[in-house]
Amino acid sequence: xxxxxxxxxxxxxxxxxxxxxxxxxxxxxxxxxxxxxxxxxxxxxxxxxxxxxxxxxxxxxxxxxxxxxxxxxxxxxxxxxxxxxxxxxxxxxxxxxxxxxxxxxxxxxxxxxxxxxxxxxxxxxxxxxxxxxxxxxxxxxxxxxxxxxxxxxxxxxxxxxxxxxxxxxxxxxxxxxxxxxxxxxxxxxxxxxxxxxxxxxxxxxxxxxxxx
Amino acid sequence: xxxxxxxxxxxxxxxxxxxxxxxxxxxxxxxxxxxxxxxxxxxxxxxxxxxxxxxxxxxxxxxxxxxxxxxxxxxxxxxxxxxxxxxxxxxxxxxxxxxxxxxxxxxxxxxxxxxxxxxxxxxxxxxxxxxxxxxxxxxxxxxxxxxxxxxxxxxxxxxxxxxxxxxxx
Numbered sequence: 004x005x006x007x008x009x010x011x012x013x014x015x016x017x018x019x020x021x022x023x024x025x026x027x028x029x030x031x032x033x034x035x036x037x038x039x040x041x042x043x044x045x046x047x048x049x050x051x052x053x054x055x056x057x058x059x060x061x062x063x064x065x066x067x068x069x070x071x072x073x074x075x076x077x078x079x080x081x082x083x084x085x086x087x088x089x090x091x092x093x094x095x096x097x098x099x100x101x102x103x104x105x106x107x108x109x110x111x112x113x114x115x116x117x118x119x120x121x122x123x124x125x126x127x128x129x130x131x132x133x134x135x136x137x138x139x140x141x142x143x144x145x146x147x148x149x150x151x152x153x154x155x156x157x158x159x160x161x162x163x164x165x166x167x168x169x170x171x172x173x174x175x176x177x178x179x180x181x182x183x184x185x186x187x188x189x190x191x192x193x194x195x196x197x198x199x200x201x202x203x204x205x206x207x208x209x210x211x212x213x214x215x
Numbered sequence: 216x217x218x219x220x221x222x223x224x225x226x227x228x229x230x231x232x233x234x235x236x237x238x239x240x241x242x243x244x245x246x247x248x249x250x251x252x253x254x255x256x257x258x259x260x261x262x263x264x265x266x267x268x269x270x271x272x273x274x275x276x277x278x279x280x281x282x283x284x285x286x287x288x289x290x291x292x293x294x295x296x297x298x299x300x301x302x303x304x305x306x307x308x309x310x311x312x313x314x315x316x317x318x319x320x321x322x323x324x325x326x327x328x329x330x331x332x333x334x335x336x337x338x339x340x341x342x343x344x345x346x347x348x349x350x351x352x353x354x355x356x357x358x359x360x361x362x363x364x365x366x367x368x369x370x371x372x373x374x375x376x377x378x379x380x381x382x383x384x
Binding site: 004006008009010011012013014015016017018019020021022023024084085086087088153154155157215 | 219220222223224227228231232235255258259262263264266267268269270271272273274280281282283284285287288330341344345346348350351366369370373377
C-alpha cells in the first residue's frame with residue numbers, strides 16, 4: 004500500500020476520535036478512589052479512635068505524604084501518556100512525597116528518645132501495612148492500567164511503575180486512616196515496601212500491555 | 216490538528232501529508248540504507264500511530280514535539296524488533312543524501328502483509344477506500360453495507376493493522 008493510499012484511509016476515518024486521554028485518566032482515577040474506599044469500608048475501616056487521632060500532627064501528616072505521592076504520580080502519568088510531554092525534570096516531582104517524609108523523619112529524631120527509635124519503627128502493624136496496602140491498591144491498579152493502552156506512553160515500564168505508585172498512594176491514604184502507628188519512623192520503614200509491591204506489578208504489567 | 220479532531224477531513228489530509236514528509240526525513244536520516252528497515256515502513260507505522268493516538272495530543276499544544284516523540288518511538292521500536300539496538304545512525308550525511316536521492320518506494324512491504332491479516336470484510340473496506348480511492352458512501356454501495364458499518368470496519372481494520380506491526384518479528 005502506498006503511503007498516500009494510507010493517508011486517504013486515515014482521512015476517511017477522521018470522524019472516529021477516542022475520548023481525550025486526560026479525561027479518561029481523570030475518570031478512572033476517581034473510579035480507583037471509589038474502589039479503594041469500598042474495599043476499605045468493607046474490610047478494615049477507620050480506626051476506632053479516629054476522632055482523637057485527627058487532632059494529632061503525626062496522624063495527619065501521614066495523609067500529607069500519601070496524598071502528595073498520589074498527586075505527583077497522577078500528574079506524571081498524565082505527561083507520560085502524552086508523547087513528548089514528560090522530560091527528566093518531571094521525574095523530580097516524584098521525589099516530593101519521599102522528601103516530605105524524610106523531613107518528618109528528621110524531626111522525629113529530635114522528639115523521640117533514642118531508646119525508642121527501633122521500637123517505634125517496627126510498630127505493631129507492619130504485617131497489616133504490608134498486607135492491606137497491596138490488597139486495597141490492587142483494584143485501583145487494575146482500573147488504572149488500561150489508561151496505558153488508551154494513552155501513548157513511550158516508556159511502558161516507567162509508566163506502569165508510576166501507575167502502581169498512584170494506586171499505592173490511593174491505597175496508603177485509606178490504610179493510614181486505619182493504622183495506629185503514626186510515627187514517621189514507621190511510615191518510612193513499611194509504607195514504601197508495600198507501595199513498591201504495587202509499583203513492581205505496575206511496571207511488569209506496563210511492559211506487557213503498553214505496546215502501541 | 217484541532218480542525219482534524221473536529222472532523223475536518225481536508226485539514227486532516229493536509230496535516231497527514233505534512234507529517235509524512237517530516238517523518239520520512241527523520242526516518243531516512245536515522246536509518247542507514249541496508250539496515251533492514253525501510254524508512255517508508257516507519258512513515259506508515261508512525262502515521263497509523265498518530266491517527267490512533269491523536270486523542271493524546273494536547274489541544275492548543277505544539278504538534279512538533281508530539282509528532283517527534285511518536286516518530287522516535289516508532290523508529291526505536293522498529294530497530295528493537297529487528298534486534299539492532301545500537302545502530303541508529305544520527306549524522307551520516309552522505310547516506311542521508313543518498314537515501315534522499317533514491318526514488319520514493321511505492322509500496323510498504325509490511326503494511327501489505329498486515330493488510331493480508333485482516334478479516335475479509337475489513338480488508339475489502341480498507342482496500343476500497345485506500346487503494347481504489349472510493350468514498351465511504353461509494354464503498355457502502357459497492358459492498359452492500361451501511362455507511363456506519365463501513366466506518367466501523369475501516370476503523371477496526373486500521374487498528375488491526377497497527378497492532379499487527381507490534382507482533383511482527
